[in-house]
Amino acid sequence: MPPQVLQRVSVRWLPEPAFEDTDTIALNVGGYFLDLRIVKADGSVQWSRAGQRKVVKQEPFTYQWTRIIDSTGILDPDEAAWDWQKLGNGDAFESGIAKCPLKNGALTSYEEIWRDVTRAGPTPNSWILQSADGRTFLSCIGATFLGMRSDPDGGFDVKRSEWDSKQKAWSIKFEGGHVAGIPGANAVFSIATGGWTVGATVALGSVEYVVKAFETTPDLVAIE
Incomplete structure (x- = not known):
């Protein structure tokens, strides 16, 4: 699958009706993901996590998500069947x-519906970075930037930005926790290059990050 920004449309806990009480997005690049779920009613973080995603079964087509950081502190892997048809x-x-x-x-038993909401942004490059200490993940796909960090004291920090094509600038859509520890979209893009490769190390200030996933998709560049 190409890099995608997915938004959850609904969740259903059987046999109850489907509903959606969060603003939930997931960013997928290569074998890694970031997932952020914000409660619509009060703007709090319901759940946020980042880690690895892999296919574990073809029939039915099944993903496994391995959590590396998680706002709940639970790192057990999840599995679920996916059907795009x-x-x-x-x-x-x-x-x-x-x-x-x-x-x-x-x-x-549950059911969720997800929609591809990937939008073109300032670069064709999609990536996921992980800090050398393993606690921070940064990702960008098209017009969406997401960063999250698991603090040593048990806190969890999140920053989400969206590209404004008219202003040609990143605007913050959500912040939660001690976001000073998460680089902003502008800081990351000041050093981002098309020459990044998976496994390479890049520096943001005094913090080193490892490129965990990197893909180039020409269609993701906004036409000015």
């Missing part, structure tokens, strides 16, 4: 079993 409108249908927060954590 079932709904017939381009949206993805995810199904699996997970602990339901509405049922005191009881294991419950």
